[in-house]
Amino acid sequence: GQNIDQPTEMTATEGAIVQINCTYQTSGFNGLFWYQQHAGEAPTFLSYNVLDGLEEKGRFSSFLSRSKGYSYLLLKELQMKDSASYLCAVINSNYQLIWGAGTKLIIKP
């Protein structure tokens, strides 16, 4: 089968750094996405990785290791507004997008 694993919930402190991990087992790989979803709202696109390495976009960075089937989303200088669920999704060889269940990130002052 195909699956994506993420921690269900994480807690971090305002101003700190947090890393959200994602591991995947899919039939082939054509890219990995990270989305942010605030409670009651639609997901919004954060980042895309298709090659190994780190992609940086402001306070957010995303890393990919295809050989390990592993990615992480790194959030720096956490703000209260970063409290949200973070969804990892992988495109397989059939161009199907496989979604993880998401990680709920709670930011404490």
Next chain:
Amino acid sequence: SQTIHQWPATLVQPVGSPLSLECTVEGTSNPNLYWYRQAAGRGLQLLFYSVGIGQISSEVPQNLSASRPQDRQFILSSKKLLLSDSGFYLCAWSVNPQNEQFFGPGTRLTVL
């Protein structure tokens, strides 16, 4: 720029009643279109996707159906709603299957 609209934003329907949710995309042509459902506290479940007018692929057999009567219009329907149909329904579009998807604001459906 591209925008995606969904309506209604919220809906409360009795069991056994019909359903019609509409999604339209502006600012792009021949988009790939998707319908998802998200139960409370859960991940996204792909229901239908479409690569063109009249072309619908179903991912999960159930009492829902989808139609694409126009290039940028995607409709989700049901003849008789079940309690288990309650959830957050999201429409999304992408340029190609391998590109990022952009989501509409969603419809929160409660079936009583």
